Amino acid sequence: MSTVLASARRIVVKVGSSLVTNEGRGVDAEAIGNWSRQLAALARDGREVVMVSSGAIAEGMKRLGWTTRPKELNELQAAAAVGQMGLAQMYETRLSEQGLRSAQVLLTHADLADRERYLNARSTLLTLLALGVVPVINENDTVVTDEIKFGDNDTLGALVANLIEADALVILTDQRGLYSADPRKDPEARFIDVATAGDPALEQMAGGAGSSIGRGGMITKVLAAKRAAGSGASTVIAWGREPDVLLRLARGEAIGSALVAGTPKFAARKQWMIDHLQLRGAVVVDAGAALKLREDGKSLLPIGVVEVQGEFARGDVIAVLAPGGEVIARGLANYSSAEARLISRHASSQIESLLGYAHEPEMIHRTNLVLV
Template sequence: MTDALKHARRIVVKVGSSLVTNEGRGVDAEAIGTWCRQLAALSRQGKEVIMVSSGAIAEGMKRLGWASRPKELHELQAAAAVGQMGLVQMYESKLSEHGIGSAQVLLTHADLADRERYLNARSTLLTLLGLHVIPVINENDTVVNDEIKFGDNDTLGALVANLVEADALVILTDQRGLYSADPRKNPDARFIDVAQAGDPVLEQMAGGAGSGVGTGGMITKILAAKRAAGSGASTVIAWGREPDVLLRLAQGESIGTALLAGTAKLAARKQWMADHLQLRGAVTVDDGAAIKLRDEGKSLLPIGVVGVEGDFHRGDVIAVRTAAGVEIARGLANYASTEARLIARKASSQIEALLGFTNEPELIHRDNLVLTGSAAPALQG
C-alpha cells in the first residue's frame, strides 16, 4: 500500500457528495478548502493531481430549498445546473488561495466510450496537467439521463484514472474504508487493510448505498477499484475527513483500504489495447519508422507514413504495416484518414499549414500504440 501512493506521480482523487456537501447541507467550504490545500501541496511536490468531485445535485437541492432528492429527471438536471455554479466556484477560489490554477471539466461516460471524444478529453486533461492546472471533473448531469439514474462518480473516477493512465485512484468517502460487513449493523465486522482489486470476495462484502445524499455505496467503490486496476492503477478508499489524508498517503502512510492492481501500469494498458482494438484502417510505414516503433518504442510520426488505407476517423484503431504488408502495431489515430493522406511523408511542423490545425505532432502516440505479431515483446511492467 505504501508504494502505491508514495511513488505515484499521477493521482486521481474522487470525493463523494456527502463529504462535499456536509450530508446535503450545501457546499462545505471548510472541507473543500482542506482538500484543495493538500492538492496544492501535492502539486508543488511534482505530482499531477485530478479531482473528481460529486456534489452538484446536492448543492442545487440546497440552493433550491429542496429537502429530499427529486425523482423526476428534469428536476435532477435542473438541480445539477444550479449546484454546479457553487461547486466549481468553491474549488476555484480555494485552489487560487494557494496559487494553483483550476479548470472545470464536465464529462459523461459516453465521452469516454467514443474514441474521438476519448482522445480529445485525454489531450485536454494532459495539457492541463502539463500547465500545472488542477482539473476538477464532474459528471455532466445537466444533459445526461442514464448516468443520473444509474451512474456514480466512483465509476467516473476510475474511468478518468484509465483515461490519463494514473498511478493511483484515491476515493474519499464518509467511511473509514472497507469492512467484511456493514459495521453499523454488525459489531463483528472486520476492517480490510489491503486486498487485491478485482477479488470477487470483496464484492460479496460490500453493501448498498450508505448515504441518502449520493447514489453510490461501497459496492461502487469496489467495482471502481476493479476498473482502475484494469489499467494498472491501485486504489485507496479512505475517510475524507481524516487529517491530511492525501498528504499522509503520499508519504507512504497506511490509511483506509488499499486495493492493489495486480498488473503493472504499462503492461495493463498494453494488454487492454491488444484485447479491445478493432481495425478501421491501416497505414504503411517506411523502414526507418518501423525500426523506431519496433526497436525504440517511439511514436509514429506522419513523415514515416508512405501509404494510408481505409476510411477512419480520429480515435479509430488502425494497423501499422511495413512495406511488405506485415502488421507490426495497432493504435489510436490522432487524425482521420483524409487528413493522414495529406500529412503523410510530411514533417510534424507542417501539419498546421497543411490542415489548418494541429491535434498532435504524432499520427499515433506511443502511449496509444501496441506492437503486434512478431514485433510484440512480452508484456512487462
C-alpha cells in the first residue's frame, strides 16, 4: 500500500468536522493552514489534490451560538449557509498563503445521479486540476433535502474519487485508524494496518455513530473505501493531527489503516451506475435469468422479468433483484416501468405487438449492466 500512495498522482483528501472545527469550537485556522502547507508541497511534487471538507454546519452552529446540533432540516440548512462562508474563506486564505489557487465546489446527489450533470461535474473538476487549482468540495447542505443527501462526507469523498478517477483517497479523522473492535471497550482490540477494501469482515469490525459534531462513524469510512475501490482507488484512514501526515503518506510511510483496492476497475459508465445512492425502481428476475446474468454475462430480456417495482423512465438506473430479493445487478433500463410491466414474461419478438413499437430487444443490455 505504501507503494500505491507513493506513486499516486491524483489524491482526494477528506477531513472531518471535528478536525476542521477543533471539536466544534469554530474553523481551526492552524489545522487548515497545516493541511494547506502539505497540499502545496504535494502540488509542487507534481500531484493533483482535491480537498473534501466537512465543517460548514459546525462552523455555522458556532457563529449562531448553538451548542447542540439541530434536528430540523431548515435549521441545519441555515447553519450550513452561515458556516460555508467562513469555511470557504479560511481555505482560500490558507491555500493562497501557500501560493495555491482554490475553488469552492458544492455538490448534491442530484449532480451525480444525472448522467449529464455527472459529466459536467467531472469536466469542471478535471479542468480545475489542469489549471493547478485546488477544488475544495462540500455537500451543498443549504439546498439538499434529506432524501437525497450523501449522508456523510466520507461517502462524498469516495464519490469524488470515483468521479475524477483518483489514485488514492485519504480520510483524515479523529481516530488513529480502524480497529477490530472498539478499543475503548475491548482491551483485546487489534489495530488494522492493512486490509482489502470491501472485505465484509471490515464492516463487522467498524460500527458506532459519529461524534456529536459530525454524522459519520468508522463504518461510513469502511463503506467509503469499498466504494472508492470500484474505480481503483485505495484508501487510508488516519489521524488528521498526525504531523505532516499527507507528506509522510506520499513518501510511502505506513500511517493509519490502509484499505487496498482489490477489485477490478469499472468502466466510467458502470462506476456511475454503482455510485447511484437512490434508485427509482427495480425488476425481479427468475432464477434462470439471474443465472445468465451472474455466470454468463448475458443481457436481461423481458421474458426473465417476473415483477416490476417502483416507477422509472427509459434510461434510468434500476436494480435487478434475484427471486429472493437480493440485489444482483444495476443497469440502464431500455423501457419505462409502465412498459416493463406490459412486456415482462414475454419474448422479445412480442414487444412490438404489445407496445406498438420496440426500442430494444433487451430490458437491459449487457453493456449497460453491472453486477454488484
